[in-house]
Amino acid sequence: xxxxxxxxxxxxxxxxPLPSRGxxxxxxxxxxxxxxxIEVKRGTTFGIVGESGSGKSTAALxxxxxxxxxxxxxxxxxxxxxxxxxxxxxxxxRKVQIIFQDPYSSLNPRMRAGQIVREPMDLMKxxxxxxxxxxxxELFERVGLRPEQQALFPHQFSGGQRQRxxxxxxxxxxxxxxxxxxxxxxLDVAIQAQILNLLRQLQDEFNLTYLFxxxxxxxxQYVCDEIAVMYLGEVVEQADRISLFTRPLHPYTWTxxxxxxxxxxxxxxxxxHLQGDPPSPIDLPPGCRFAxxxxxxxxxCHTARPPLREIGGPGHKVACHLVSETGVAPHQALExxx
Amino acid sequence: xxxxxxxxxxLELKITHxxxxxxxxxxxxxxxxxxxxxxIFIVLFTFLGPFIHTxxxxxxVWAPFTRPGEEGFLxxxxxxxxxxxxxxxxxxxxxxxxxxAAAVIxxxxxxxxxSFAGFYGGAIEEALMRFTEFFQVLPTLLFSMVIVALFGAxxxxxxxxxxxxxxxxxxxxTRAEFLRIRELEYVAAARAGGAHDGYLIFRVILPxxxxxxxxxxxxxxxxxxxxxxxxxxxxxxxxxTMSWGQVIGSNRPYILDxxxxxxxxxxxxxxxxxxxxLIGDGLNDAFNPKLxxx
Numbered sequence: 001x002x003x004x005x006x007x008x009x010x011x012x013x014x015x016x017p018l019p020s021r022g023x024x025x026x027x028x029x030x031x032x033x034x035x036x037x038i039e040v041k042r043g044t045t046f047g048i049v050g051e052s053g054s055g056k057s058t059a060a061l062x063x064x065x066x067x068x069x070x071x072x073x074x075x076x077x078x079x080x081x082x083x084x085x086x087x088x089x090x091x092x093x094r095k096v097q098i099i100f101q102d103p104y105s106s107l108n109p110r111m112r113a114g115q116i117v118r119e120p121m122d123l124m125k126x127x128x129x130x131x132x133x134x135x136x137x138e139l140f141e142r143v144g145l146r147p148e149q150q151a152l153f154p155h156q157f158s159g160g161q162r163q164r165x166x167x168x169x170x171x172x173x174x175x176x177x178x179x180x181x182x183x184x185x186x187l188d189v190a191i192q193a194q195i196l197n198l199l200r201q202l203q204d205e206f207n208l209t210y211l212f213x214x215x216x217x218x219x220x221q222y223v224c225d226e227i228a229v230m231y232l233g234e235v236v237e238q239a240d241r242i243s244l245f246t247r248p249l250h251p252y253t254w255t256x257x258x259x260x261x262x263x264x265x266x267x268x269x270x271x272x273h274l275q276g277d278p279p280s281p282i283d284l285p286p287g288c289r290f291a292x293x294x295x296x297x298x299x300x301c302h303t304a305r306p307p308l309r310e311i312g313g314p315g316h317k318v319a320c321h322l323v324s325e326t327g328v329a330p331h332q333a334l335e336x337x338x
Numbered sequence: 339x340x341x342x343x344x345x346x347x348x349l350e351l352k353i354t355h356x357x358x359x360x361x362x363x364x365x366x367x368x369x370x371x372x373x374x375x376x377x378i379f380i381v382l383f384t385f386l387g388p389f390i391h392t393x394x395x396x397x398x399v400w401a402p403f404t405r406p407g408e409e410g411f412l413x414x415x416x417x418x419x420x421x422x423x424x425x426x427x428x429x430x431x432x433x434x435x436x437x438x439a440a441a442v443i444x445x446x447x448x449x450x451x452x453s454f455a456g457f458y459g460g461a462i463e464e465a466l467m468r469f470t471e472f473f474q475v476l477p478t479l480l481f482s483m484v485i486v487a488l489f490g491a492x493x494x495x496x497x498x499x500x501x502x503x504x505x506x507x508x509x510x511x512t513r514a515e516f517l518r519i520r521e522l523e524y525v526a527a528a529r530a531g532g533a534h535d536g537y538l539i540f541r542v543i544l545p546x547x548x549x550x551x552x553x554x555x556x557x558x559x560x561x562x563x564x565x566x567x568x569x570x571x572x573x574x575x576x577x578x579t580m581s582w583g584q585v586i587g588s589n590r591p592y593i594l595d596x597x598x599x600x601x602x603x604x605x606x607x608x609x610x611x612x613x614x615x616l617i618g619d620g621l622n623d624a625f626n627p628k629l630x631x632x
Contacts, residue, residue, distance in 0.1 A: 064526075090532050093532050098527070102523055105522045106524050107524055108524040108542060109356055119528065119531055119533075120531030120532055123532035123533050124532035153355065
């Protein structure tokens with residue numbers, strides 16, 4: 001498995017302008033994604049976690065070029081795909097596909113399952129038209145559906161089966177990168193495991209790279225090699241799976257991890273309840289965006305924005321003033337006392 | 339045991355088209371089925387009737403104002419002594435043809451304007467919807483009268499006039515559906531799968547937006563028939579063709595002496611529009627999944 005970078009986001013910003021209220025008043029914008037930089041290595045799974053409104057799904061859509069990019073760049077391999085148009089964009093779309101969250105709204109109800117999987121091949125002219133039918137049948141079998149089910153309509157499938165159709169559609173153009181936008185959050189726990197295992201098998205088989213968006217830390221821990229935690233459009237912490245889960249540095253990551261339900265009762269830390277809601281993504285606070293809810297916030301947190309620093313091991317980055325240069329997190333003092 | 343499993347598999351693979359569920363829903367609605375039956379009867383009456391009852395609708399066949407049932411005239415004769423039964427058949431053909439054609443015209447204009455406005459949004463939407471509102475605020479009957487007065491009273495101009503004044507409702511419904519559907523994930527999925535704008539508008543969104551548009555178009559046929567009747571009543575229609583509205587209009591001066599000559603075509607219009615409205619209502623219920631559960 002090569003370790004070169006397949007996807008790289010460089011200072012990506014996606015702002016949605018608000019409709020102006022008057023002729024001369026300056027209208028604001030929703031800062032959905034506000035300058036994130038990540039590198040996804042070929043053949044690995046990169047997870048982005050965060051709560052609702054953190055901008056994780058918008059980041060996924062920006063990678064797919066489905067929302068306008070305000071600033072920054074998206075690179076696929078050695079190609080800048082930020083401003084591709086027409087045929088170049090189509091060529092890029094063959095290499096980057098997406099699996100959506102809601103299997104009920106992501107399949108066109110008027111199309112048969114087989115057509116749904118075939119559509120990207122027809123639109124992007126993948127392979128020989130004569131062999132596309134065989135390829136659809138093959139994909140159906142590969143994702144665990146029966147080829148004769150191609151003639152059925154989406155409403156005749158269960159949620160898990162629908163998500164399998166979504167996976168087959170994403171694989172139809174033989175992509176290199178698959179963006180998984182919360183692919184299992186709408187499914188039952190038992191079905192979640194099936195789909196996650198299917199995604200892992202497909203990754204090994206086709207050497208796929210995943211950008212995996214989720215709010216479920218359990219799921220992320222299961223599938224991701226590297227993880228970025230997003231809060232209000234920014235990456236607050238980024239690390240490989242093991243260091244993030246064993247040694248979270250950012251107080252936000254720490255509170256998130258404490259909220260993961262677990263069957264173990266012994267040796268767990270107490271659950272930390274965050275107060276209030278995240279600030280508005282329209283009027284952002286000048287300092288650390290988490291400061292208003294952070295149990296450790298100091299004066300500087302409210303005035304200066306913390307940069308993302310590499311602390312406590314290679315590739316472990318955190319944006320917090322209170323983490324010391326040696327990698328001691330503010331919450332570590334509390335550990336054991338709770 | 340093995341048998342029952344095989345049966346289950348066969349059952350599971352029974353393909354049900356989304357439209358077939360709607361059809362089942364529609365046929366469960368008694369009022370809608372009655373409307374459909376009534377409409378079929380009216381269509382058969384007007385289009386097949388002339389082959390059985392061959393009297394020329396323009397020919398004077400008896401004394402004027404023969405009462406219905408007298409002298410062998412089932413619906414009587416009009417002020418020129420023409421057979422009203424024949425008039426009803428010939429007039430029904432014209433009325434329904436105008437209703438249908440005008441609905442098609444308003445559908446074409448309305449769907450085009452509405453889908454582009456809903457899909458693109460922004461300045462395009464703003465411009466198209468202001469244009470739509472311009473047509474909406476015009477008094478429709480007056481506007482169509484102006485068109486007919488300007489371009490002459492022929493079937494074509496009457497049809498065009500009705501179509502041009504009544505497309506705004508279709509445009510609004512289409513736009514609303516496009517605004518809703520364009521945010522759904524399968525549209526984003528199609529775009530990610532390489533679909534261009536034209537494909538998204540006409541192959542992805544429009545088929546899914548059709549149900550309310552079909553309901554609207556269906557009701558449009560009814561209102562176009564009424565519209566044509568109103569224009570004919572005012573004398574603004576092709577004098578060489580027979581339509582229900584024209585039969586009412588031409589017999590209007592004698593309404594106190596021979597009310598039946600006005601009442602019969604009026605009743606025909608009433609029945610047709612009622613049938614179409616019942617069907618429209620039934621389609622609306624069949625297309626609306628929220629009502630399906632009740």
